[in-house]
Amino acid sequence: MALDNLRAFLGAIDANGDLVRVGRAISVDKELTEIADRCMKSPGGGPALLFEHPTLQRGGVSRFPVAVNLFGSEQRMALALGVTHLDEIGDRIADLLNLKVPEGLFGKLAMLPKLAEVARFPPKTVGGRPPCQDTVIREQDLDLSQFPVPVCWPQDGGPYITLPGVITRDPTTGVRNVGMYRIQVIGRNEVAMHWQRHKVGAAHWREMAERRETMPVAIALGGDPASIYAASAPLPPAIDEFLFAGFLRRAPVRLAKAVTSDLEVPAEAEVVLEGYVDPREALVLEGPFGDHTGFYSLADYYPKVHITAITMRSEPIWPHTIVGRPPMEDYYLGHATERIFLPLLKLTLPEIVDLHMPAEGIFHNLVFVSIDKQYPGQAYKVMNGLWGQGLMSLAKVIVVVDKDVSVRDPREAWWVALNHIDPERDVRFTRGPIDVLDHASRGFTFGSKMGIDGTRKWKEEGFTREWPDKIEMDEETKRRVDAMWKELGIDL
Numbered sequence: 001m002a003l004d005n006l007r008a009f010l011g012a013i014d015a016n017g018d019l020v021r022v023g024r025a026i027s028v029d030k031e032l033t034e035i036a037d038r039c040m041k042s043p044g045g046g047p048a049l050l051f052e053h054p055t056l057q058r059g060g061v062s063r064f065p066v067a068v069n070l071f072g073s074e075q076r077m078a079l080a081l082g083v084t085h086l087d088e089i090g091d092r093i094a095d096l097l098n099l100k101v102p103e104g105l106f107g108k109l110a111m112l113p114k115l116a117e118v119a120r121f122p123p124k125t126v127g128g129r130p131p132c133q134d135t136v137i138r139e140q141d142l143d144l145s146q147f148p149v150p151v152c153w154p155q156d157g158g159p160y161i162t163l164p165g166v167i168t169r170d171p172t173t174g175v176r177n178v179g180m181y182r183i184q185v186i187g188r189n190e191v192a193m194h195w196q197r198h199k200v201g202a203a204h205w206r207e208m209a210e211r212r213e214t215m216p217v218a219i220a221l222g223g224d225p226a227s228i229y230a231a232s233a234p235l236p237p238a239i240d241e242f243l244f245a246g247f248l249r250r251a252p253v254r255l256a257k258a259v260t261s262d263l264e265v266p267a268e269a270e271v272v273l274e275g276y277v278d279p280r281e282a283l284v285l286e287g288p289f290g291d292h293t294g295f296y297s298l299a300d301y302y303p304k305v306h307i308t309a310i311t312m313r314s315e316p317i318w319p320h321t322i323v324g325r326p327p328m329e330d331y332y333l334g335h336a337t338e339r340i341f342l343p344l345l346k347l348t349l350p351e352i353v354d355l356h357m358p359a360e361g362i363f364h365n366l367v368f369v370s371i372d373k374q375y376p377g378q379a380y381k382v383m384n385g386l387w388g389q390g391l392m393s394l395a396k397v398i399v400v401v402d403k404d405v406s407v408r409d410p411r412e413a414w415w416v417a418l419n420h421i422d423p424e425r426d427v428r429f430t431r432g433p434i435d436v437l438d439h440a441s442r443g444f445t446f447g448s449k450m451g452i453d454g455t456r457k458w459k460e461e462g463f464t465r466e467w468p469d470k471i472e473m474d475e476e477t478k479r480r481v482d483a484m485w486k487e488l489g490i491d492l
């Protein structure tokens, strides 16, 4: 059964014994971060937390609880998407992509439902008053300081909304985008929108700026967990995240008309901030912000969103995450993307066997990829191919190894790759776009990349010496030792 909203997700986490309710008053001013950070750093990602009585920046106890670390373990991430293992979704996508035309009429007919599955669960706009509009606040009553918006880290520029789905529409194609971009609260009814230049929301904004038109924006907090995840997924601009969420949850996402714009918002959201960006208006200073690199991202100029309405459920829960030195909750969101999108990468780079972005590499800094090498130079083909795909273009270091190496174990991947390289021969540098959060590149969002070919080298690649085998014990000796193991008194 698909989970329809944040409270259903919390209930399911609670039923698994994986939720800790914090009844004590905890300040949203850094205290909440320190507690959540300790949980997120514990093995396996720690429990989900519900802060029942957060205290506000302006003083006083908030009416609304704050939920943190809901997606912060492999098990909870799978629960959010209604599977036991995330690879099940990758397998489902791989099956859809296996579009080999079958033999015979029955085989062909059997294919039809498979193709239809992609578009089987489009979002559904519902009439009447949706749960997310139980309460509607407008005009002089708009006041974001009543919400428990945390200040995460000591040098942060202000309180931050960290787990939103930012809804915009492409003015040319009309296709919706939902992106997870952090948002700084800068006034009672004003926020700064940190959509980075490589992201789809920013592309919509640039287009609206060219047209000199006001851009409607809706910021959804909560909703069904598949939609929350989908906002963080690097989908191509032509794909609506709510359609993708419907595919993931095998049930449509219910939407409702916003009250002050023509956008649609998730009917099951906890809180929705409706507003607009006026591209003719000056940008505002956003940040600094303690970021998922583990360093502060520096203050910079971003668009201001004017809030025109706040709508919410009757007893809303405020969803939140903390980013900072890894590992954090966002590792699990990114890990889901890694697993789900692998079959799509394999479609254009079929030699890829597996791919992994370890937590320390914070996604764009390090990508391990294993390949089924069939010809010389193939490692370079794969690196260049990855650097040519969507947000993979931001990857700073790509390490390619052979298919027998488990890239999901970074210690194994480094061990083999470092053994297999002659640095001058096997390391290549190139240039390209760099993640906005990278503080070391020579220019803002522009710099160099490194590809490491950690595969076995072939004669055609100029390697003429003998290549040694990996040390492995023979089966006969292992069997003999297995048989005597209990008698040895070695307790491992």
Ligand SMILES: Cc1cc2nc3c(=O)[nH]c(=O)nc-3n(C[C@H](O)[C@H](O)[C@H](O)COP(=O)(O)O)c2cc1C
Pocket (backbone or CB within 6 Å): 162, 163, 177, 178, 179, 180, 181, 182, 183, 194, 195, 196, 197, 198, 199, 200, 201, 231, 232, 233, 234, 235, 321, 323, 330, 333, 391
């Ligand atoms: C917790 C979290 C916070 C994020 N914050 C930002 C952000 O502030 N700005 C940004 O551009 N991307 C941010 N991202 C990454 C985007 O959500 C991600 O790149 C997504 O694919 C963007 O959607 P889009 O491709 O529709 O633009 C964040 C991701 C997570 C998981």
